Amino acid sequence: MNAIITAGGIPKPEDPLFAYTQGTAKALLDIAGKPMAQWVLDALQKSPKIHNIVVIGLTEKDGLSADEKVVFLPNQGKMLANIVAGFKKIKEMDPNSERIIIASSDIPGITTEMVEWLINEVEKDPSDIHYGIVKKEVMEKRFPDSRRTWSALKDMEVCGADISVAHYRMATEHLNTWEELIGSRKSPFRQAATIGFMTLILFVMKKLTLEDAVRRVSEALKIKGKAVVWPWAEAGMDVDKPHQLEILRRDFAAKAPGHK
Numbered sequence: 001m002n003a004i005i006t007a008g009g010i011p012k013p014e015d016p017l018f019a020y021t022q023g024t025a026k027a028l029l030d031i032a033g034k035p036m037a038q039w040v041l042d043a044l045q046k047s048p049k050i051h052n053i054v055v056i057g058l059t060e061k062d063g064l065s066a067d068e069k070v071v072f073l074p075n076q077g078k079m080l081a082n083i084v085a086g087f088k089k090i091k092e093m094d095p096n097s098e099r100i101i102i103a104s105s106d107i108p109g110i111t112t113e114m115v116e117w118l119i120n121e122v123e124k125d126p127s128d129i130h131y132g133i134v135k136k137e138v139m140e141k142r143f144p145d146s147r148r149t150w151s152a153l154k155d156m157e158v159c160g161a162d163i164s165v166a167h168y169r170m171a172t173e174h175l176n177t178w179e180e181l182i183g184s185r186k187s188p189f190r191q192a193a194t195i196g197f198m199t200l201i202l203f204v205m206k207k208l209t210l211e212d213a214v215r216r217v218s219e220a221l222k223i224k225g226k227a228v229v230w231p232w233a234e235a236g237m238d239v240d241k242p243h244q245l246e247i248l249r250r251d252f253a254a255k256a257p258g259h260k
Contacts, residue, residue, distance in 0.1 A: 001049060001050060001051065001097075001099060001100070001101060001119055001122070001165075002050065002051055002052040002053070002054075002090045002093070002094055002097045002100050002101070003044050003050055003052070003053045003054075003100065003101035003102075003103060004053070004054045004055075004056060004082075004083065004086030004087065004089075004090065004100060004101070004102055004103070005037065005040055005041060005044070005053065005054070005055045005056065005103050005104070005105050006056055006057065006079060006082050006083065006086070006102065006103070006104055006105060007025060007026075007027035007037050007055055007056060007057035007058045007105035008025070008056055008057025008075035008076070008077075008079070008082050009025065009026045009027070009057070009105075009106075010023065010024065010025050010026065011026055016241055016242050017029075017239075017240075017241070017242060017245070019242070020242065020245065025057060025058060025062070026105070026106060026239065027057065027058060027105035027106065028058075028062060029239065029245060031108050031245075031248055031249055031252055032249070032252035032253065032256065035062070035063065035064060036105060036106055036108045036239065037055070037058065037064060037105035037106075037108075038064050038065060039108035039109070039110075040103055040104070040105050040106075040107060040108060040110060041053065041055065041064055041065075041066065041070065042065075042112075043110045043111050043112050043114070043115050044101070044103065044112075044115055045066070045067050045069060045070060046112045047112045047115050047116055047119075049115075049116055049119050050069070050101075050115070051069060051094060052069050052070075052071075052090060052093045052094055052097075053066075053069055053070045053071075054070075054071055054072075054073055054086045054089045054090055054093075055070060055071070055072050055073070055105075056072075056073045056074075056075065056076065056082040056083075056085060056086045057073075057074070057075040057082060057105075058072055058105075059072050059074070060072055071089065071093070073085055073086065073089055083102060083171065084171045086100075086102075087100055087166075087168055087170075087171035088171065090168075091168055097168060098167055098168055099122060099130075099165050099166065099167050099168070100165065100166060100167075100168060101115070101118070101119075101163065101164075101165050102163070102164050102165070102166060103162065103163040104162035104163065104238055106162065106238045106239040106240070107161075107162045107163060107234060107235060107236075107237060107238050107239075108239075108248060108252075109232075109233075109234030109237050109248065109251070110163060110232075110234050110235060111234070114230075114232055114234065114235065115163075117231075118130075118132070118163065118165065118228065121228050122165050122228075125226050126224075127223075127224045127225055127226040128166065128167045128169070128170060128223040128224045128225060129164065129165070129166045129167070129170060129223060129224075129225045129226070130164055130165040130166075130225075130226050130227075130228045131160070131161075131164050131214075131225060131226070131227055131228065132160065132161025132162075132163055132164045132227075132228045132230055132235050132236070133158040133159065133160060133161055133210075133227055133228070133229055133230065133236070134158060134159055134160075134161055134229075134230045134232075134233055134235055134236035135156055135157070135158055135229065136148075136150055136156070136157040136158065136159070138230070138231065138232070138233050139159060139233045139236060139237070141233070142232075142233035142234070142237070143233055143237055143247055143251075145243065145247060146233075146237060146244060146247065147241075147243070147244075148236065152206050153206065153208050153209060153210055153213060154206055154208055154209045154212075155209045155210060156210060158210070158229075159236045160236060161228070161230050161235035161236045162235065162236065162238045163235050164228070165228075170223070210227055210229075213227075214226065214227050
């Protein structure tokens, strides 16, 4: 399988993370002596199951340690444009590529073990999209102060994982809807509204199960989708706010050799 890493975000002055980045890419924030994106890149490139990796939004000059299967593309301006550019580059590198991992650069806690678990899950089910989610109880057990945004379904509360898998043709179909869904990814309410009025009503009334939600999204987009329920919180523990950055810095420090 091949993968892309989206690393194009540069916090603006009104963003609370600007105090940490000062106009540079969020992906380069230091965690345990490495740029945040390096941890994600390491998790992918150490897996023998990953053949090619495209990093979008950084360059070779940003100092990431990358092997021969990694290439860099410039930021395309928007999340969806970055994903589409990454998919096209993967297809150029590997014409037989079908399903591609999409990982955000701000989930430094993921490991190669987790990446290979995801690949095994995808191999069990040939869906068009495998969208990752993390249950609230899993996240809060691992990171009790994360303060994620939760989607309250009938059968569980979840947040989105920042690593998923999509078939290559998703880069050419339904792009307007994808633009809306990606743009509202931090607002479950707005995402439900994008899918349709009845979905929004059911979501507000907490009448949707996870299975219902997947079915409605699949029908709206005319695709076959599958929710991948992660057993690890790290897939959904992204760095959106300063307190999340500090949580991960403390967590990495606690795991460092010699820490007491």
